[in-house]
Amino acid sequence: MNAKLAMVIDSAKCIDCKACVAACKQANGVSRGVWRNWIKEAVPPVENGKLGRGHFQPGACMHCDEPSCVIACPTGATFKDKADGSVVIDPKLCIGCGNCIPSCPYGARFRDPVRRIADKCTYCPERRAAGLPPACVDTCPTKARVFGDISDPNSDAAKLLAANQGKVVRVIAKQNDTKPNMYYIASTAPDGWAVKPVNPLSFDALSQVVAPLVKYAVGLSGLGVLAMLGRQLLVGQKPDVGTPHEGPEKDKKEDGHDAR
Amino acid sequence: MTPANNEIKRHDPSDIRIHWFNAACWLVLLVSGLGLIKNDKLNPLGAWLPDVLRALFGGGSAGGAVLLVLHEVVGVVWLVGIVIYMGVNAGGTRFFLREIFSLRPGDFTWMVRKMLRMTVGGGGELPPQGYYNMGQKAFAQASVLGGIAIGATGMILLASDKILPASVVWLVGWAVTLHYLAVGLVFAGLLVHIYMAAISPEEKPGFRSMFTGTVPRDYARHHHGLWVDALDKGEPGAK
Numbered sequence: 001m002n003a004k005l006a007m008v009i010d011s012a013k014c015i016d017c018k019a020c021v022a023a024c025k026q027a028n029g030v031s032r033g034v035w036r037n038w039i040k041e042a043v044p045p046v047e048n049g050k051l052g053r054g055h056f057q058p059g060a061c062m063h064c065d066e067p068s069c070v071i072a073c074p075t076g077a078t079f080k081d082k083a084d085g086s087v088v089i090d091p092k093l094c095i096g097c098g099n100c101i102p103s104c105p106y107g108a109r110f111r112d113p114v115r116r117i118a119d120k121c122t123y124c125p126e127r128r129a130a131g132l133p134p135a136c137v138d139t140c141p142t143k144a145r146v147f148g149d150i151s152d153p154n155s156d157a158a159k160l161l162a163a164n165q166g167k168v169v170r171v172i173a174k175q176n177d178t179k180p181n182m183y184y185i186a187s188t189a190p191d192g193w194a195v196k197p198v199n200p201l202s203f204d205a206l207s208q209v210v211a212p213l214v215k216y217a218v219g220l221s222g223l224g225v226l227a228m229l230g231r232q233l234l235v236g237q238k239p240d241v242g243t244p245h246e247g248p249e250k251d252k253k254e255d256g257h258d259a260r
Numbered sequence: 261m262t263p264a265n266n267e268i269k270r271h272d273p274s275d276i277r278i279h280w281f282n283a284a285c286w287l288v289l290l291v292s293g294l295g296l297i298k299n300d301k302l303n304p305l306g307a308w309l310p311d312v313l314r315a316l317f318g319g320g321s322a323g324g325a326v327l328l329v330l331h332e333v334v335g336v337v338w339l340v341g342i343v344i345y346m347g348v349n350a351g352g353t354r355f356f357l358r359e360i361f362s363l364r365p366g367d368f369t370w371m372v373r374k375m376l377r378m379t380v381g382g383g384g385e386l387p388p389q390g391y392y393n394m395g396q397k398a399f400a401q402a403s404v405l406g407g408i409a410i411g412a413t414g415m416i417l418l419a420s421d422k423i424l425p426a427s428v429v430w431l432v433g434w435a436v437t438l439h440y441l442a443v444g445l446v447f448a449g450l451l452v453h454i455y456m457a458a459i460s461p462e463e464k465p466g467f468r469s470m471f472t473g474t475v476p477r478d479y480a481r482h483h484h485g486l487w488v489d490a491l492d493k494g495e496p497g498a499k
Contacts, residue, residue: 002343012312017426022480024352071299071300071301073298073299074297074298074299074302074325074436075298075324075328076298076299076310076321077321077324079321088321089326090322090324092321092322092325092328093324093325093328094484095328095417095420095421095432096420096421096424096429096432097420097432097433097436098426098429098430098432098433099415099433101278101429111426113425113426115421116420116421116423116424116425116426117421118423146326148375167289200429200430200433201433201437202430202433202434202436202437203433203437204464205437206302206436206437207301207439209298210437210440210441210444211301211304211440212439213441213444214286214444214445214447214448214455215304215442215444217444217445217448218304218444218447218448218451220448221448221449221451221452224375224379224451224452225451225452225455227378227379227380228379228455228456228460229455231378231379231380231381232459232460233460235381
């Protein structure tokens with residue numbers, strides 16, 4: 001069975017230290033001014049002059065099972081890795097067209113200002129290859145972030161999910177459940193911040209107008225060629241086709257030339 | 261009057277070279293480009309095509325990355341080659357552009373009747389044509405305008421991950437769309453061009469001239485009567 005890498009987060013444990021954000025930037029050499037992960041904050045309410053309880057919510061790319069970013073990528077540079085379930089960007093195939101950035105409803109993607117291509121959380125493949133958890137998980141002082149293969153019942157992530165069965169929540173895009181693989185234990189806040197996935201107009205024009213138009217144009221042209229070829233093979237050599245001076249008469253003259 | 265059977269010059273050696281250079285580049289760019297599109301909403305013939313092409317170069321997105329480099333290098337070579345041709349044979353370039361964009365009375369009739377004749381038959385007498393017939397002009401126009409669009413959008417795509425900032429990704433997105441459209445429409449015309457030039461028996465001397473540079477005079481008179489008339493009056497032909 002293929003692996004299904006996921007993050008299980010107990011956001012109630014998060015103390016907003018942002019060690020995960022710093023560790024990710026350090027481990028992955030993320031460019032200045034951009035971040036692959038984040039901590040969102042539900043502002044504590046003030047009731048009767050007293051400060052209520054706030055809530056912190058760690059997040060990053062959710063490596064969705066139905067990723068809208070993959071649908072928007074024209075080259076397949078971003079794709080769902082079949083072996084481990086992660087959503088991958090191949091930096092050598094990405095040309096930085098930017099389509100995937102608004103198509104992610106969670107704001108998990110950005111265009112790297114230095115490399116000029118799409119970037120986001122990768123689950124730290126170099127660290128995983130060395131047997132280490134992703135940097136954000138490794139560094140978290142309260143262990144709010146837990147990472148693992150949830151298709152393996154013995155993984156920490158799968159055990160945590162099983163122990164909290166029925167109480168797990170996810171943050172889901174408006175009008176479009178992309179089946180994210182980021183699970184929050186019991187409850188989390190803030191909620192409702194995910195937006196609707198939006199493709200750039202240029203991509204909708206390409207996929208809905210230009211691609212069908214090109215298919216019809218090439219199909220029509222191909223049919224025309226087949227019709228001409230059919231006529232050439234069936235009746236093209238017979239006399240009395242078309243008008244006199246471009247028909248068989250011309251062929252005779254040309255044959256004459258070739259004979260010389 | 262010159263004898264009816266002699267050959268007259270139709271293409272300069274530089275014309276022949278740029279034609280086959282352009283054809284070879286188009287072949288590589290079209291195939292590698294088809295391997296670069298991998299998206300269920302865009303694949304012209306299904307996902308198997310990019311998968312097969314990528315498999316030839318290492319497979320998966322890594323194979324796609326090799327195709328991307330090939331596509332970028334050949335694309336630049338293509339553009340540079342065409343610019344060099346325009347410098348080497350500036351007179352021929354001007355003649356070509358003037359001829360393909362000048363429409364004469366009768367061209368439309370010629371186009372309709374020729375299409376009828378080649379497919380269902382009939383259609384009636386064809387009006388005389390110049391250096392290029394209307395079909396050749398239409399495809400040449402598509403190639404020139406399409407080529408400009410393909411070259412310009414290709415440069416934008418090449419520049420995207422090298423110099424362009426995030427603020428202009430909208431331009432990159434539209435460049436992808438226009439690149440796809442222009443290639444698709446020129447390719448539709450290319451099918452007819454290849455059939456007419458290389459497969460249809462009628463145009464065999466024209467096909468041969470793309471290697472030798474000359475056509476038989478009476479072929480030229482039948483197919484490009486106005487051109488031969490102009491030559492007979494002493495006007496210059498193709499450079």
